[in-house]
Amino acid sequence: MSKLEYSQKIDNAYSGVQSDSLLDNLIGYALKRAHVHLNKNLVSKLGEYELRPSQFAAMVIIKQNPGLMQAELGAQLSIEPPQVVTLINKLENLGLAMRVRCKPDKRSYGVFLSKAGERLLEQLKVAAKAIDIGGTVNLSENERAELLRLLRKIYQ
Amino acid sequence: MSKLEYSQKIDNAYSGVQSDSLLDNLIGYALKRAHVHLNKNLVSKLGEYELRPSQFAAMVIIKQNPGLMQAELGAQLSIEPPQVVTLINKLENLGLAMRVRCKPDKRSYGVFLSKAGERLLEQLKVAAKAIDIGGTVNLSENERAELLRLLRKIYQ
DNA sequence: GAAAAATAGTTATACTAAATAACCTTATTG
DNA sequence: CAATAAGGTTATTTAGTATAACTATTTTTC
Numbered sequence: 001m002s003k004l005e006y007s008q009k010i011d012n013a014y015s016g017v018q019s020d021s022l023l024d025n026l027i028g029y030a031l032k033r034a035h036v037h038l039n040k041n042l043v044s045k046l047g048e049y050e051l052r053p054s055q056f057a058a059m060v061i062i063k064q065n066p067g068l069m070q071a072e073l074g075a076q077l078s079i080e081p082p083q084v085v086t087l088i089n090k091l092e093n094l095g096l097a098m099r100v101r102c103k104p105d106k107r108s109y110g111v112f113l114s115k116a117g118e119r120l121l122e123q124l125k126v127a128a129k130a131i132d133i134g135g136t137v138n139l140s141e142n143e144r145a146e147l148l149r150l151l152r153k154i155y156q
Numbered sequence: 157m158s159k160l161e162y163s164q165k166i167d168n169a170y171s172g173v174q175s176d177s178l179l180d181n182l183i184g185y186a187l188k189r190a191h192v193h194l195n196k197n198l199v200s201k202l203g204e205y206e207l208r209p210s211q212f213a214a215m216v217i218i219k220q221n222p223g224l225m226q227a228e229l230g231a232q233l234s235i236e237p238p239q240v241v242t243l244i245n246k247l248e249n250l251g252l253a254m255r256v257r258c259k260p261d262k263r264s265y266g267v268f269l270s271k272a273g274e275r276l277l278e279q280l281k282v283a284a285k286a287i288d289i290g291g292t293v294n295l296s297e298n299e300r301a302e303l304l305r306l307l308r309k310i311y312q
Numbered sequence: 313g314a315a316a317a318a319t320a321g322t323t324a325t326a327c328t329a330a331a332t333a334a335c336c337t338t339a340t341t342g
Numbered sequence: 343c344a345a346t347a348a349g350g351t352t353a354t355t356t357a358g359t360a361t362a363a364c365t366a367t368t369t370t371t372c
Contacts, residue, residue: 019232081322083358109320131184227350235330237351239329264348
């Protein structure tokens with residue numbers, strides 16, 4: 001039985017389980033549930049291209065900072081150097097990005113998107129935007145803006 | 157070099173990396189960053205008791221539904237049966253919960269918190285509330301309430 | 313200007329969390 | 343009563359992450 005089938009079965013069978021009023025009043029808990037809700041469709045869309053969310057985020061950062069070093073990319077993504085290697089290897093193998101020895105410092109690479117990478121990124125940005133809006137259809141445009149404002153106040 | 161030291165070093169060295177306006181306008185991205193921000197302190201607090209967030213969440217659910225079956229607990233947490241086994245083993249080993257054969261169906265266990273589990277849970281609830289509020293000091297009481305309302309509209 | 317220390321990136325290894333499949337026991341169904 | 347399903351466990355695999363050691367350069371320092 002798949003995870004989805006299993007969950008549905010259990011959800012149907014035991015819907016009488018009570019949730020907790022403490023959890024329901026924690027911002028952290030609500031953030032997690034809302035994020036899970038929104039992330040599902042993004043993960044499945046990116047999966048069509050063999051990409052994970054962090055790889056999509058990497059493409060966005062590379063596009064915005066062409067030729068940045070791997071260490072800079074890793075810092076942006078909060079991942080360790082070995083993971084940066086794996087990530088860029090993956091993008092290179094997919095033909096979406098490349099390392100170029102283009103710096104005075106010959107230890108480092110500049111990281112760039114390929115033409116194919118730029119094209120795919122544009123598609124994915126459109127899709128991500130649509131998925132984000134689709135996952136928040138219950139919010140009005142004003143509510144979306146207000147939600148963004150409040151969330152930024154938390155992490156900025 | 158530790159992960160934290162590494163990140164700080166890089167952040168200081170390369171703070172000129174540009175972030176992206178698309179990402180900054182996605183609710184999903186803001187949710188993730190806000191959640192990361194809020195979760196750090198909770199994880200470290202729970203770590204003092206060798207607990208992970210999912211184990212804390214399990215304790216909350218067990219407290220609210222004493223004697224529930226493992227399958228019900230797994231459904232609430234969206235985890236698979238083998239993970240439920242690991243989770244309850246952990247809580248049992250810490251003396252915080254227990255399996256009791258108390259059902260007509262002798263295949264299943266009722267899961268309960270121990271007295272120690274209930275005591276610890278009360279402490280942790282207080283701590284979690286404080287951490288949640290501490291992580292959202294930039295929000296007024298009205299803004300907190302509004303944020304909760306908007307988040308619930310997304311996932312409910 | 314050469315030796316020492318530090319940095320960019322890579323590789324290898326280990327650890328952890330999660331998913332999958334096979335299994336045992338008890339219940340239910342035909 | 344045989345066949346099937348369900349609750350839970352165990353074993354195995356897989357993916358993600360973390361750590362350590364290594365190469366090749368660059369910077370520092372004496």
